[in-house]
Amino acid sequence: xxxERTGTVVIGGGVIGLSIAFHLAEAGVATVLLERDALGSGAxxxxxxxxxxxxxxxxxxxxxxxxxxxAYHAFPERPGFDLPLRxxxxxxLFTEPGQVASFEADLPGQRAAGVEVxxxxxDEARRRNPLIxxxxxxxxxxxxxxxxxxxxxxxxxxxAEAARNAGAELRTHCPVTAVDPAAGLVHTTDGxxxxxxxxxxxxxxxxxxxxxxxxxLPLTEPVVQELLTTGPLPRTPDIPVTLHAAxxxxxxxxGDRLLIGMGYxxxxxxxxxxxxxxxxxxxxxxxxxxxxxxxxxxxxxxxPDRTAFLGRAPGAATFLYAAGFSGHGLCNAPAAGELIRDLxxxxxxxxxxxxxxxxxxxxxxxxxxxxx
Numbered sequence: 578x579x580x581e582r583t584g585t586v587v588i589g590g591g592v593i594g595l596s597i598a599f600h601l602a603e604a605g606v607a608t609v610l611l612e613r614d615a616l617g618s619g620a621x622x623x624x625x626x627x628x629x630x631x632x633x634x635x636x637x638x639x640x641x642x643x644x645x646x647x648a649y650h651a652f653p654e655r656p657g658f659d660l661p662l663r664x665x666x667x668x669x670l671f672t673e674p675g676q677v678a679s680f681e682a683d684l685p686g687q688r689a690a691g692v693e694v695x696x697x698x699x700d701e702a703r704r705r706n707p708l709i710x711x712x713x714x715x716x717x718x719x720x721x722x723x724x725x726x727x728x729x730x731x732x733x734x735x736x737a738e739a740a741r742n743a744g745a746e747l748r749t750h751c752p753v754t755a756v757d758p759a760a761g762l763v764h765t766t767d768g769x770x771x772x773x774x775x776x777x778x779x780x781x782x783x784x785x786x787x788x789x790x791x792x793x794l795p796l797t798e799p800v801v802q803e804l805l806t807t808g809p810l811p812r813t814p815d816i817p818v819t820l821h822a823a824x825x826x827x828x829x830x831x832g833d834r835l836l837i838g839m840g841y842x843x844x845x846x847x848x849x850x851x852x853x854x855x856x857x858x859x860x861x862x863x864x865x866x867x868x869x870x871x872x873x874x875x876x877x878x879x880x881p882d883r884t885a886f887l888g889r890a891p892g893a894a895t896f897l898y899a900a901g902f903s904g905h906g907l908c909n910a911p912a913a914g915e916l917i918r919d920l921x922x923x924x925x926x927x928x929x930x931x932x933x934x935x936x937x938x939x940x941x942x943x944x945x946x947x948x949x
Contacts, residue, residue, distance in 0.1 A: 584601075584606045585609070585921055586608075586609050586611060586770055587608060587611070588610075588756075590612025590747065590749060591778070591780055592617065592906055593906050593909075594610055594779075595610070595616065595740060596910040596911055598736070598740040599656060600918035602744050603743045606922070608744070608746070609770060609772075610746070611752075611763070611770075612748065612749045612751065613750070616747065616749060617729070619781065619875055619876050620781070620876060620877040620902070620906055622874070623873045624907050627726060628642075628725050628727050628907060628908050629721065629725070629908055630646055630693070630694075630721060631667055631687065634683050635882075635883060635905075636687060637934060637938060638884055639691075640932040642905070642912075644931070646725075648911030649911065656739030656742075658731070658735035660731055660735065661727055661731065663726045664723075664725050665725065665816075666720065666723075667817060667818045668705055668719070668819045669819075669822055670709070670860070671715070671719070672822070672823050673716070676822050677696070680696060691932070693721060694719055694720065696718070696720075698718075699715040699717065701720070702720070705816070706816040707814050707816070708814070708861045708864070709819075710861060712862070713859070724817065732910070755786075756786055773895070774897065775897070777790075777897070778913075780876065780900065780902075781797075781799035781877060783796060784796040784878075787896075787900070790890055792896065794886050795945075796880060799878065800879075801874055802838075802875050802876070802904070803838075803841075804838045805853060806837065806870055807835045807864065810834060813835070816828075821856070824856045826838075828861070835867075836872055837872075839852070841877075850869060879901060879903040880900075880902075880903055883904075884903070885903070885906075885909060887899050887936070888936075888937075888941060889920050897917055897920055899917055
């Protein structure tokens with residue numbers, strides 16, 4: 578079968594792949610995006626619809642998120658679609674001395690990355706989130722005002738329409754079966770596509786595709802992310818997005834209900850739900866006994882250090898990768914699109930210069946892959 582030709586193939590139609598396709602097409606690159614299912618059907622389907630700037634202990638993700646937040650604020654102008662952004666702030670509850678010490682050690686790097694964040698007292702934390710129980714052993718909290726409730730589906734749709742308007746072709750229900758970077762070939766169930774560059778942004782399925790290009794992305798096995806919701810709650814205050822650092826319990830208000838996440842369900846899903854309910858009651862006693870229901874699920878990947886792999890590998894055809902976002906994808910997507918665009922065009926990414934970020938640290942180096 579004769580392979581069709583294009584400039585760049587982007588594999589993956591989540592918010593990361595769509596941002597990359599938009600930025601490439603906007604720059605005049607002939608772009609074809611291939612998605613195994615529907616657009617936004619993987620990790621992009623299982624988000625809390627929150628975009629924020631502060632990622633504790635992860636300055637690289639914070640720097641990407643600061644840049645991305647600016648892009649989301651400018652979304653009505655570029656790419657030209659309205660986007661809801663309701664500021665709610667982000668609160669991280671510290672119950673152990675080591676968490677406070679880690680915050681203080683991390684603070685200079687976060688400030689250098691442009692993150693607005695400060696340490697506040699337990700009383701101030703409870704004022705911002707009055708649902709926190711009085712018996713919770715709260716030592717302090719991190720407060721970052723730059724957190725917003727948005728709409729992931731609107732972001733996916735906006736980037737998709739903008740990419741099409743700029744000339745990109747988006748193909749859904751077209752699984753990629755293999756890549757051959759040396760020959761510049763992407764094999765799909767609909768036949769091969771020959772490309773000058775291949776971008777792997779396939780989320781949880783990126784590891785196998787990258788391996789065929791000689792790139793080791795030590796991603797976790799695909800896991801199902803599940804977010805839960807309570808039923809309607811009476812007289813619930815408008816609280817910030819709140820993370821209990823010790824347990825990973827994350828809550829935000831969605832209408833008259835709470836949206837809740839806490840790690841990944843294992844095979845014993847009901848036991849996981851029981852653990853979530855127990856932790857919810859411990860931090861927020863007023864919610865003890867609240868019925869929990871599935872809100873959204875989606876397949877997610879993660880990297881060992883919870884920082885995305887962003888870079889390129891040498892070869893006859895350029896192979897680039899954007900994977901391992903570890904739940905940060907929505908917050909990092911615009912910056913990831915800029916970075917991959919610049920790498921595809923063979924120019925030094927402006928992103929690193931603007932943010933003072935060593936982009937080499939995002940590459941899939943042997944050190945990050947756990948190799949010696």
